[in-house]
Each structure stands twice: as C-alpha cells, then as structure tokens.
Amino acid sequence: MAKQAKATKTSGGDNFTRWLVIGMVTLVVATGAIFSVISQKTKANESFVALNNFKVGAPVTASVDTANGSGITVNTGAAKTIDLWEDPQCPICNTFEGANGAYIEDLVRAKKANVVYHVLSFLGKESVTAANAAYCAADEGHFLDFHKALYLVQPALENSGFYTTQNLVKIGGYVGLTSQKFVDCVTKVSKLDQVKAAYDSMAKYNVTGTPTVFFNGKLWERKNGGFVLDEFSAAFEAS
Amino acid sequence: MRKLHNRFQPIITLVLRLLLGGVLLVAGGLKAFKPDESAGAVAAYKILPTNIAHLIGYALPWLEIAIGVLLIIGLSARLAAVVGTAVMLIFVVAIISVWARGILIDCGCFGGGGAVDPSKSAQVHRAYLLETLRDLGLAITGLYLYFFPYGLLSVEKPLQIIEEQ
Numbered sequence: 311m312a313k314q315a316k317a318t319k320t321s322g323g324d325n326f327t328r329w330l331v332i333g334m335v336t337l338v339v340a341t342g343a344i345f346s347v348i349s350q351k352t353k354a355n356e357s358f359v360a361l362n363n364f365k366v367g368a369p370v371t372a373s374v375d376t377a378n379g380s381g382i383t384v385n386t387g388a389a390k391t392i393d394l395w396e397d398p399q400c401p402i403c404n405t406f407e408g409a410n411g412a413y414i415e416d417l418v419r420a421k422k423a424n425v426v427y428h429v430l431s432f433l434g435k436e437s438v439t440a441a442n443a444a445y446c447a448a449d450e451g452h453f454l455d456f457h458k459a460l461y462l463v464q465p466a467l468e469n470s471g472f473y474t475t476q477n478l479v480k481i482g483g484y485v486g487l488t489s490q491k492f493v494d495c496v497t498k499v500s501k502l503d504q505v506k507a508a509y510d511s512m513a514k515y516n517v518t519g520t521p522t523v524f525f526n527g528k529l530w531e532r533k534n535g536g537f538v539l540d541e542f543s544a545a546f547e548a549s
Numbered sequence: 550m551r552k553l554h555n556r557f558q559p560i561i562t563l564v565l566r567l568l569l570g571g572v573l574l575v576a577g578g579l580k581a582f583k584p585d586e587s588a589g590a591v592a593a594y595k596i597l598p599t600n601i602a603h604l605i606g607y608a609l610p611w612l613e614i615a616i617g618v619l620l621i622i623g624l625s626a627r628l629a630a631v632v633g634t635a636v637m638l639i640f641v642v643a644i645i646s647v648w649a650r651g652i653l654i655d656c657g658c659f660g661g662g663g664a665v666d667p668s669k670s671a672q673v674h675r676a677y678l679l680e681t682l683r684d685l686g687l688a689i690t691g692l693y694l695y696f697f698p699y700g701l702l703s704v705e706k707p708l709q710i711i712e713e714q
Contacts, residue, residue, distance in 0.1 A: 314697050331625040335615040342611030343604065346584030350607075353585070401663075434599060466585035468592065469599040519667070535666070 354472045357463040361484035364459060369451030370418060379511030380504050381426035382448045388424035390549055392417070393524035395517045398440035398460050399433040399468045406521040407461040409537035415454055423546070427457065430520060431509050436473035439496075441505045443478040446495035447487055455485035475499070525549035561693070562700025569633050569690045570620030577613030579660040590662020593654045594643050612636070620694070623703030627695055634691030640684045648677045656680050 372384050381393065392414065396403040417423040429444045431437035440460060447456035459481050465472040475497045482492055495501065512518070523530040523542075526549050534541050554561075580587040588606030592599050613636070619629035640658070647654055653665045653673045658680065665673050699706060 314699055328625055328628065331619065331628065335612070335619070338615045339608050339611045342581060342614075343608035346588070346607035347604075350584050350588070467589050467603060470588075470603060471600075535668075 350467065350470065354465045354470065357465065358480070358484070360462040361459055361481065364455070364462075364484050366452070366486040367415075367419070367455055370454055371451055372448040372453050374445065374448065374504055376507060378426055379428055379515060380507035381428040381511075382445065382453050383424070383426045384418050384453075385421050385424045388421060390422070390546070391424045391426065391524075391526050392546065393426045393428060393515075393522075393527070395428040395430060395512070395515075395522040395524075396520045397430045397433045397437050398444065398473070399437045399464070400520045401464070401466070403521045404461045404464050406537045407458070409539050410542045411458060411461070413539055413543055415458070417546070418454060427453070428508050428511070428517075429505070430512065431505055432512070434469040436469045436471075438502075438505055439475055439478060439499065440473040441508070442499045442501045443475075443482065443496045445501035445504050446492050447482065447485075449495065450487055450489065450492055452485055452487050456482060456487060459485050558697050559700040562697050563702055565690045565694055566620045566623060566626060566700065566703075569630070569687055569694065570617045572617075572687060573613045573633060573636075574617030574621065576659050577610040577615075577617060580610035580657075581614060583660060586660060586662060587657065590655070590657025593652075593657070593663045594647055595650075595652060596643060596646060623698075623700070623705055626698035626703065626705065630691045630694035630698060634688050634695065637684045637688035637691060641681055641688065644677055644680050644684070648674070648681075 370384055372382050373386060374380055374382055378393075394414075396406070414423075414425060418425050427444075429441040431441040444453060444456060444460065447453045463472075463481060478496050479493050482488070482496065515524075525545060528549070530542075530545055532541060532545075580590075584607050587610055588603035591597070591606035591609065592602040594602070596602070597605065612632075616629045616633050616636070619625055620633065640656075644656060653667060653670055655661050655663060655665055655673075656676065657663070
C-alpha cells in the first residue's frame with residue numbers, strides 16, 4: 311500500500327504546524343489534568359462539612375478478640391450475632407452503611423445484638439491507616455461514631471491521599487476523640503497487629519469481598535442488588 | 550482494484566476520520582468533567598500504582614478530546630491517527646489483562662468504571678470480548694488513516710492535490 315505523500319508547506323502540514331499541534335495538545339491535556347487534580351482535592355477537603363453537625367453518641371465499650379478474627383466487638387453475649395466485614399475505602403460498604411448503618415447502631419445501643427465489625431484493609435495503604443484509626447477509636451469507646459464519620463467523608467477515589475493520619479485525627483476531632491492517646495495511636499499506627507490479624511482472618515472465614523454479613527455465623531445472601539433496610543432487618547429478625 | 554480504491558479513498562478517509570475522531574471525542578467528553586470516575590476507572594484495572602493510575606485517569610479524557618478534534622477537522626491527521634491507534638491498542642492490552650487476571654470491572658470507556666458485582670460475571674466477560682473487538686477495529690481504522698490521512702473536508706491537503714490545482 312503506497313503511503314500518501316506528506317503535506318506541503320502551504321497546506322498547513324509543515325514542521326511548524328506539526329509542532330504547534332503537538333504543543334496545543336500537550337497544553338490541553340496538561341491543563342485538563344491539573345484542573346481535575348485540583349477539583350478532586352477541593353472536593354475531598356470540602357467533605358469535612360458533612361461532619362459539622364455530628365452528634366456524638368454515648369461511649370460504647372468495645373473489645374477485640376483474636377478468637378473471632380480480631381474484629382471490633384460490642385455487646386458480647388447478646389442473643390444474636392452480626393458479623394460485618396467491610397473496608398473503610400470500599401464504596402459499596404458506604405452504600406450499605408447508608409441503608410443499614412443507623413439500624414445497626416440502634417441494635418447496638420439497645421444491646422439487641424452482638425456486633426463484630428471486621429475492619430478490613432485490602433484496598434491499599436490508606437485502608438490500613440483508616441482501619442488502624444478505627445481500632446484506636448474503639449479503645450476510647452467511640453468506634454461507632456468514628457465508623458459513621460469515616461463513611462460520611464469517604465472520598466470517591468481509593469488511595470487518593472485523603473486518609474492520612476492527619477486527616478484521620480481531624481475526623482476523630484469531630485466525634486469527640488481529642489485525647490492525646492488517640493492522636494498518638496493514629497499517628498504511630500499502633501494497632502497494626504490487630505489490623506493485620508483482621509485482614510488475615512478473611513481466609514479463615516472464607517470472606518472474599520466487602521461488605522459481607524454473617525447472621526449468627528451464617529452468610530447473609532441478599533436478594534436485592536442494592537441494599538434495602540427492609541431486607542436487612544427482616545433477615546436479622548429471622549436469624 | 551487500486552484504481553477503485555484511489556477513487557473512493559478521499560471519502561473512505563473522511564468516514565474513518567469521523568468514526569475514530571467521533572468515538573474519541575465522545576469518550577473523552579463524557580469523562581473529562583467527571584475526574585473522580587475516570588481516575589477510579591483507570592485504577593480499577595490494577596495495572597499501575599494507584600497515584601499514577603489516577604493521574605492517567607485525569608489526563609486521558611483530554612487527550613482523547615484533542616486527538617478526536619484533530620481527526621475530525623483533519624489537522625495533523627496522520628500524527629493523530631498514530632496516537633489514536635496506540636491508545637486503542639493500549640485499551641485492548643488493558644482489557645485482555647484484566648480479563649486474564651479474572652478481575653471483573655466496567656471498562657469505563659465512556660464514563661463509569663470500577664468493580665462489578667460477581668453475579669454479573671457472564672455479562673462482564675461478554676463486554677470484554679465486544680470491547681476488545683471494537684477497539685481492535687478502531688485500531689485498524691487508525692492504521693488506514695496513517696497510510697491515507699488526507700481526504701475530503703480536511704484542513705490539510707496532500708502534496709499532489711496542491712500541485713494539481
């Protein structure tokens with residue numbers, strides 16, 4: 311196949327035009343990318359607005375036990391058990407939390423269920439820092455609030471530089487976690503062992519994705535593609 | 550055969566330029582103002598480190614728009630066709646890569662993207678096949694435009710036409 315000849319100087323196909331075109335394309339791409347980075351960063355920082363009127367709940371004692379996969383456990387000994395497997399960065403976990411979070415919190419506060427929050431960290435290193443902070447919050451009795459706040463500010467992108475120890479301390483501040491102990495725990499990533507143990511227990515419980523829910527140790531197989539409170543509460547009542 | 554091709558080449562080139570350019574322009578336009586989605590879609594392929602993947606997700610829609618516009622108006626069409634072909638081949642490799650690794654994602658080609666529920670695995674695999682074929686077709690389109698970049702309604706004109714005038 312014979313190639314068509316190059317364009318002539320007068321037709322706009324000379325080297326000057328070519329470089330001009332390459333230059334323009336580069337400019338458009340660079341400007342677009344920079345605009346996107348800035349808009350994404352602004353959006354992440356604006357998400358703190360969601361915590362402005364956060365109502366801090368009463369402290370809830372939580373424990374962590376290797377026997378149940380090092381999840382954050384509340385109401386040990388209650389008649390029914392719910393195991394929740396989630397990653398702080400997982401967007402579908404946020405959808406789950408939006409639909410069922412308040413209901414589960416009520417169950418916990420009314421001591422109707424023994425809930426084990428398996429805070430996983432398989433979505434990258436920002437999940438590790440966020441999960442660590444969740445364990446720190448559990449120590450102070452404010453895991454429920456911190457957990458809720460984490461999802462309220464969850465950025466659209468995973469590992470985009472939002473869940474820094476600095477921002478996690480800031481999130482803690484909104485939910486009454488202001489002690490030096492909490493700040494140190496988050497900054498020094500002191501709960502790494504528990505975070506790792508929770509992650510490692512996925513294989514033992516045959517959990518491959520999030521969110522996964524067990525009622526009394528039995529896997530909940532939802533019928534609805536999305537998350538509907540009615541389906542979840544009915545499944546809990548029936549368990 | 551060659552004579553026939555020579556006769557229709559200007560119109561073939563125009564149609565293919567509009568096809569490849571149009572697809573790129575639409576694909577880029579749908580993603581350019583949803584940077585989160587686009588960056589997340591690239592990261593979901595799990596080929597590059599997350600921050601580099603995000604950066605590519607931010608830049609790629611604008612590259613698609615620029616190449617699309619160049620092809621449609623016919624300015625530096627040969628260069629644009631080369632870049633367009635390269636981009637399509639990269640897409641093909643990326644899709645085959647997730648396919649081979651058993652990752653289930655929405656390709657995010659025209660917006661959207663990210664992981665897909667395992668229950669939809671059959672649809673996703675069908676989509677992978679169609680997307681691979683589509684992008685291969687568009688790569689071939691780009692290859693033709695590399696050999697015959699000048700046709701009807703092109704801002705740039707080739708040497709022979711200028712001399713004939």
